[in-house]
Structure formats: C-alpha cells, structure tokens
Amino acid sequence: MKITNRSSQTEIFVTGEGDNYYERNKSAFGNEEQRHAEKLLCEALSSFRAEIKGVLEIGCSSGMKLEYLCKYFGASGKGIDPSSKAVRDGNERLSRSGATNLALQVGTADSLPYKDGEFDLVYFAFCLYLVDRDKLFAAIAEADRVLKPGGFLAIVDFDPAQRHKRSYHHRENVFSYKQPYADLFVASGHYYLVAKSSFSHSGHYFAKDSDERVSLGLLYKEPDAYWVKGSE
Numbered sequence: 001m002k003i004t005n006r007s008s009q010t011e012i013f014v015t016g017e018g019d020n021y022y023e024r025n026k027s028a029f030g031n032e033e034q035r036h037a038e039k040l041l042c043e044a045l046s047s048f049r050a051e052i053k054g055v056l057e058i059g060c061s062s063g064m065k066l067e068y069l070c071k072y073f074g075a076s077g078k079g080i081d082p083s084s085k086a087v088r089d090g091n092e093r094l095s096r097s098g099a100t101n102l103a104l105q106v107g108t109a110d111s112l113p114y115k116d117g118e119f120d121l122v123y124f125a126f127c128l129y130l131v132d133r134d135k136l137f138a139a140i141a142e143a144d145r146v147l148k149p150g151g152f153l154a155i156v157d158f159d160p161a162q163r164h165k166r167s168y169h170h171r172e173n174v175f176s177y178k179q180p181y182a183d184l185f186v187a188s189g190h191y192y193l194v195a196k197s198s199f200s201h202s203g204h205y206f207a208k209d210s211d212e213r214v215s216l217g218l219l220y221k222e223p224d225a226y227w228v229k230g231s232e
C-alpha cells in the first residue's frame, strides 16, 4: 500500500480509528435499514445493469454494501478501507460465501492501487466527510482516474445547506467535514448529475433541518466533456 504524505486524520484511521469504527458498527452492517442508499442506487442504474461489470467502493469497511451492489449488478467488486480488521473479516466472509469475484484491501482514498479506467461504478458511502482536507482533491482525482469514461460515480454523504466541520464524536483531533461532495465533480464539467435523492439519518424522507440531511448523488462521467469549436 502506497500512502504519500499521509496527514493526521488519514493516519488516525489507518492506525486504529478505522478498526474502532468497524468494531462499533459491525453488528448493524447486515440490517436492511442500512441499504436505503444502495437500493436507490440500484434502481437509478437499473437500465445500465448489464454494463456495470466492475464496482469499487472507497471506504468500504467490511464490504457489505459493495457485496450488495455486486450481487445486483452481477459485477466483480473491489473495496478499499484503512481498517485492516474490517478488510480481514470482510475477505473471510466473502471467501466463506464463495464470492471469489470480490476482494477488499487496506488503503486510503488519496492513493488507490487500481488501474486507470478499471471500474464502471465507483462508490463513496460516508467516506469523503472523513478525508483530510489536504487530501480531498487527491481523493477526487483518484476516483476520477480509476473510473472509466462513460462510467458512474455515486456519493452518499451528509448534505447540509451550509458547508461546515465539527469534531468527530469518537476521537479527538478528527473532524467530520459536511458539504455536498457531488458538486465538486459537477463543477468540473466532466460529470453530469443524473439523480439526487435527499433523505435523513432518521428516515427515508427529506429533512427540513439541514443538519439532518444526507443525500445520494449519482453522476455520469462524460466520455468527452468538450464540444468541438469549428474551424471558423
């Protein structure tokens, strides 16, 4: 695993907070309730089901969401997460269930060990809000690099009306950075917003309280974002 200029928040997740997150939450990972965003994503991409052959989840923990998506699309999948415990347990679970087309590995969003254009669908589920701000554009560039032109990018994350940061409940010196992450891709002109669904942590409905909002954004990576200007 190559991690360049790792800064503090990433370091904290690699050296234990990723494992802590996994230990705190693993008992809930199997709940149907946890699949709302993935169900919406499958529905939104149902017309493209046959095209989606390779899926990557960045910040996958033990890969339950990745497994769900890959089952729906009949795709192979890769997942990456700083937690070595989640990756180990996830790979054991996948191998027990005979899912030989899925593999998880330890790593972080800012430096992905995958080939250019390797995936048809790249998924960030509650991951970008934890990425160090000085690694955010590296994470965006890496997701863009490994996504095929003509592929889809999906992001589910906090979506408040005003961008803000707050201390992460579980660990000192870690912040949760809440903002509409899909906007960063759309602003480039290289991505088109196919669909956005807004809901909340407490239910499958739009929250009037902006601090409660989360959303799923589905983006299409334009194969060529430029029209050709004539030779006038």
Ligand SMILES: C[S@@+](CC[C@H](N)C(=O)[O-])C[C@H]1O[C@@H](n2cnc3c(N)ncnc32)[C@H](O)[C@@H]1O
Pocket (backbone or CB within 6 Å): 010, 013, 017, 018, 019, 021, 022, 058, 059, 060, 061, 065, 080, 081, 082, 083, 107, 108, 109, 110, 124, 125, 126, 127, 130, 131, 132
């Ligand atoms: C809130 S959990 C979400 C896990 C899973 N995607 C889900 O939705 O159930 C955030 C995950 O991101 C991982 N993470 C934290 N920093 C990361 C980074 N810089 N790159 C990739 N993953 C990271 C954590 O280890 C953790 O598994």
